[in-house]
Amino acid sequence: MFPKIVQCKACRIGLVKPGTPITLTYSVTAACQSKCKTCNIGSRYHNNPELREKDLTIDEIDRIFQSIGHVYFFNVSGGEPYLRDDLPEIIGLAFRHLQPKVIHIPTNAITSEKIRDLTVRCLEVLKQNGSKIPFTVKPSIDGVGEIHDEIRGVKGNFKQLERTIGYLKDIEQKYVNFHLEMGTVISKFNIQHLSQIEDYVHSLGVQSYRNEIAEQRAEFFNLEDAITPDAETYERLVSVFAEKIRVNLSKKQKMTKVTESLRLVYYDLAVKILKEQRQVIPCYAGISNAHINYDGEVWPCCVLGYDKPMGSLRDHGYNFQKLWHSDQAKQVRRYIKDGNCACPLANQAYSNILCRPTYLLKAIKNLLSFL
Numbered sequence: 001m002f003p004k005i006v007q008c009k010a011c012r013i014g015l016v017k018p019g020t021p022i023t024l025t026y027s028v029t030a031a032c033q034s035k036c037k038t039c040n041i042g043s044r045y046h047n048n049p050e051l052r053e054k055d056l057t058i059d060e061i062d063r064i065f066q067s068i069g070h071v072y073f074f075n076v077s078g079g080e081p082y083l084r085d086d087l088p089e090i091i092g093l094a095f096r097h098l099q100p101k102v103i104h105i106p107t108n109a110i111t112s113e114k115i116r117d118l119t120v121r122c123l124e125v126l127k128q129n130g131s132k133i134p135f136t137v138k139p140s141i142d143g144v145g146e147i148h149d150e151i152r153g154v155k156g157n158f159k160q161l162e163r164t165i166g167y168l169k170d171i172e173q174k175y176v177n178f179h180l181e182m183g184t185v186i187s188k189f190n191i192q193h194l195s196q197i198e199d200y201v202h203s204l205g206v207q208s209y210r211n212e213i214a215e216q217r218a219e220f221f222n223l224e225d226a227i228t229p230d231a232e233t234y235e236r237l238v239s240v241f242a243e244k245i246r247v248n249l250s251k252k253q254k255m256t257k258v259t260e261s262l263r264l265v266y267y268d269l270a271v272k273i274l275k276e277q278r279q280v281i282p283c284y285a286g287i288s289n290a291h292i293n294y295d296g297e298v299w300p301c302c303v304l305g306y307d308k309p310m311g312s313l314r315d316h317g318y319n320f321q322k323l324w325h326s327d328q329a330k331q332v333r334r335y336i337k338d339g340n341c342a343c344p345l346a347n348q349a350y351s352n353i354l355c356r357p358t359y360l361l362k363a364i365k366n367l368l369s370f371l
Contacts, residue, residue, distance in 0.1 A: 001072050001354070008288045008355050012337060018324060020069035021290040022351055024098065025302070027219075028090060029055050029079040030294045034108045035153030036142075038187045038214045040221040041079060042153065054295040058086050058093075063318035064292070065097035074100035075347065077302075079294065080108050088121035095129055102134045106183065109139040109164035110157055116167035123175045131177075134255060136208075138181040139164055143190050144200050151189050165204060179255065182206050186237060187214035187227045194237055198244065207256045210263055211241065212346045213270060218305035231274035238267040246370075261366035265353055270344035278342045281356045286310065286333045288351040290324070298323055300332050303343045308332045 007019045030051040032042035045051055056064070074094050081087060082105075094100060103126075107115055119137055126135060139161055142151040148158040168180045182201050186194065194211070201209045213234055214227040229237070245260050252260070272280045286300030296313035298320070299305050310329040316322045323329060335341070353359045 004072065004288075005355050008284050008351075011287050012282060012284060012333075018287050018329075018333070021071055021288060022354070023073040023075065023289045023347065024068065024071045024100075025075040025077050025289070025291045025347065026090075026094075027077040027079060027292065027294045027302075028081050028084050028087070031055075031083045032079040032108070033083075033110050033154060034080070034157075037151050037153065037189050038142075038185050038220070038222065038225075038227045040225075041219070044221055045079065051294075055084070056294065056296050058089055060296065060314075060318060061090060062093050062097075064296070064313055064320055065093050067318060067320040067322075068098060069321075070099045072101050074098055074103050076103070076105040077291075078106075080110070081105050082107050082111055082115045082118055085118075087118050088125050091122045092125040092129070095126060095131060095133075100133065102136070104136045104138065106138045106140060107164070108152065108154075108157070109161040110154060112160050112163040112167060115164050116171070119168065119171055119178075123171070123178055126177070127175075133177060134179055135175075135177055136179040136181050137168055138183045138210075139168070141182050141184055141197055141201065142187070143193050144196050147190065147193055151187070165206075169204075179208065180206055181208040181210065183209070184211040185214050186211050186229060186234065188229055189227070191229050191233060191237060194241070198241065202248070207252050208259060210259075210346075211238075213274070213344055215303065215343060215345065217303045217345075218307045219299075219302040228274075231271060234274060235271045238271065242267050257367060257370050261370065262350055262353065262363045264366050265359055265363045266346060266349050269349055269353065269359065270346075273342055273344045276342075279339050280342075281352050281359060283336055283341070283348065284351055284355050285336050285348050286329065288355060289348050298329075300336060301343075301345055301348050303345050303348075304332070304336075304341060308335060 004022050007016060010016045011018045031045050034042040123135060142148050145158055149155050172178050172180050184197055216223045242264055269280060291299040291302050298310045310332050311323040311326055313323060
């Protein structure tokens with residue numbers, strides 16, 4: 001990964017052209033059953049079910065992935081990823097063409113049996129290709145019991161979440177490269193319940209639990225929604241959360257120790273960004289990271305999303321590199337470099353930390369203290 005980091009830094013100051021991203025996120029579908037208070041993707045889909053017809057086909061995905069090159073992290077997103085029946089085929093194409101070191105999928109956990117079956121099929125695809133790369137699935141939990149259902153907008157979602165967790169824990173016992181995670185979006189709707197959520201997650205014996213602050217993103221169609229806690233409230237909440245990580249981290253697996261050490265740095269960085277409303281450290285969106293939307297549009301990140309697209313892969317002959325080096329992509333990178341945006345997006349922040357030696361050293365220091 002180190003050569004990629006060096007190239008990212010050199011690209012941002014104009015010394016070299018952008019290379020293949022470190023992290024690639026692909027929103028595989030516009031479809032989602034949820035109607036979350038923090039995200040309007042599901043509500044938009046319910047009102048426009050024909051959006052799913054714009055999803056990239058498996059043949060289009062194959063052509064695109066062949067044109068990208070090797071990435072380190074491959075994140076599947078949505079909509080709800082598990083609504084695509086061909087998800088294992090997508091994972092197979094990603095493994096064959098992108099050769100990632102980690103694959104990660106979030107889920108709303110509603111279709112429990114389907115999530116179980118598709119996860120096993122994905123793992124079998126990797127197994128058949130002789131791969132044991134880490135494969136993580138992260139069900140969302142925004143409350144315990146009815147609170148979760150209220151925030152996610154689906155009655156009975158929490159019961160399905162519990163069912164899904166049970167299935168995924170069973171899978172974790174059978175596949176050494178499978179890791180169950182859980183995640184919470186901290187919003188104005190659940191700030192009073194975070195300790196309850198965390199205690200519940202720990203009671204399940206889940207190794208990795210992360211949270212991110214609710215954001216107003218073009219991707220979520222929620223730019224007018226007041227969902228984000230203020231910086232002081234978020235700082236108070238994550239300080240408690242970070243302390244619990246430090247207390248419990250020595251008991252966790254090696255991979256979890258690495259990711260949690262990085263997250264501790266991220267939480268401090270996110271607080272500073274919210275307080276100062278600027279890029280506290282340089283942002284490498286559109287260089288280290290890329291996001292492919294369900295319809296083939298490429299974004300530097302999901303926060304800018306529809307507002308600052310880098311172009312459409314369908315318009316560029318499914319050639320990622322051609323789009324990646326286009327004039328439109330260069331303009332978007334300039335916009336970001338000039339500091340016109342600032343956000344605590346976790347996915348991008350992790351790459352920014354890796355590209356910032358002082359912050360990377362903080363993560364290494366955290367890790368060494370837990371080994």
